[in-house]
Structures are given as structure tokens and as C-alpha cells.
Amino acid sequence: MKKFLLLMLATIAASLSATMLAGTPISQSELPKAAQTFITKYFSKDGVRKVEKDNGRRGMEYEVDFMSGAEVEFTSEGDWKEVKASRGTSVPSAIVPTAIAKYVDTNFKGQTIVEISRKRGGYEVELSNGTELKLTEDAKPMQPHKGGHGRRR
Numbered sequence: 001m002k003k004f005l006l007l008m009l010a011t012i013a014a015s016l017s018a019t020m021l022a023g024t025p026i027s028q029s030e031l032p033k034a035a036q037t038f039i040t041k042y043f044s045k046d047g048v049r050k051v052e053k054d055n056g057r058r059g060m061e062y063e064v065d066f067m068s069g070a071e072v073e074f075t076s077e078g079d080w081k082e083v084k085a086s087r088g089t090s091v092p093s094a095i096v097p098t099a100i101a102k103y104v105d106t107n108f109k110g111q112t113i114v115e116i117s118r119k120r121g122g123y124e125v126e127l128s129n130g131t132e133l134k135l136t137e138d139a140k141p142m143q144p145h146k147g148g149h150g151r152r153r
Contacts (some may be wrong), residue, residue: 023052023063031062032078039064039076040073046070082117090128091116100125103139 028036028051032108039048041086047067061078066072067107075081083146090112093101100123104113108127116128122136134142 023054026051026053026062028064031064032074032076033078034078035062035064035072035074036078036082038074038078042095043070043072046086075118080118082115084115085113090114096125097137097139099125099139100135103135104133 016122017021028039028048030053030120031039031051043066049065049067051065052063054063054120061076061081062074062078064072064074065107066086070086070089071081071082071084073082080095083095084090091114096113096116104111104125106128108129108131111127111131113125114128117124119134119142122134125133127133
């Protein structure tokens with residue numbers, strides 16, 4: 001009986017934490033103007049399935065899921081933070097820095113960019129074959145950040 005009660009409590013706790021971590025549903029019109037413009041420009045033919053806002057590490061963040069399966073995350077200002085293409089497609093080429101697009105075309109013939117994220121110091125891209133690259137805007141490999149997290153003894 002005790003095991004059953006513990007299992008039930010654990011299940012309830014997991015459900016509550018998942019609910020609390022989930023974003024708050026909002027309407028597309030509540031997105032920052034820049035995000036609305038981005039959607040109109042690059043995803044106008046794709047229906048919006050859900051829009052959520054969430055309090056992230058750097059303020060409010062927004063996530064938009066499309067009917068096709070594509071997803072876009074935006075910053076509080078409405079700038080794209082991460083773009084995932086729907087299955088079998090690639091991210092809009094106009095959002096990929098030119099040097100990165102050329103690098104991928106030259107070094108990974110036939111591959112397309114299916115996911116791109118803005119990171120401190122550059123971009124993280126995933127190619128259609130699963131390869132992940134971390135590149136600066138001018139397509140140089142990103143250097144690992146030297147964080148002051150923890151000390152060795």
C-alpha cells in the first residue's frame with residue numbers, strides 16, 4: 001500500500017511539474033511585431049498550431065508550432081532564436097548567414113539545414129544527415145566558452 005501511495009504521489013508531482021514548466025498559450029496576435037512579421041514572411045503558407053509564451057532565462061520567450069511540424073522560438077523582442085524545419089524540408093535559406101550556407105554547400109554536398117539556433121558567438125546548425133555544426137557567422141568553428149562554472153581542486 002505504501003508503494004502504491006508513493007507511486008501515486010510521484011505521478012501527481014511529475015504531472016504538476018510538467019504543467020508548470022509548459023508555456024502559457026497565447027494568440028498569434030500577442031506575439032511581438034518582429035515575430036509576427038517573421039511568420040508572415042517565412043511561414044505564411046503554414047497554419048499555426050499553437051503559440052506559447054514562457055518566462056526564460058533572458059526574459060519572455062515565445063514558441064510557435066506549425067501544422068507542418070515546423071517550430072520557431074523567439075526572444076522577448078521577437079527575434080528568432082531557433083528554427084526547426086518540418087520533416088523533409090529545410091529552414092528558410094534567407095535566415096542562414098551567407099558564409100554558413102556556402103560552407104555547408106561546399107563541405108556537405110546535397111545536405112540541407114534542417115535546424116538552426118543562435119548561440120552566443122555564433123550558430124548551431126543541424127543538417128539533413130544529422131550532422132551538427134557549431135559555427136561563427138563567418139563559418140569558422142566556434143571556440144568553446146571558458147566558463148567559470150565550478151573549480152578544480
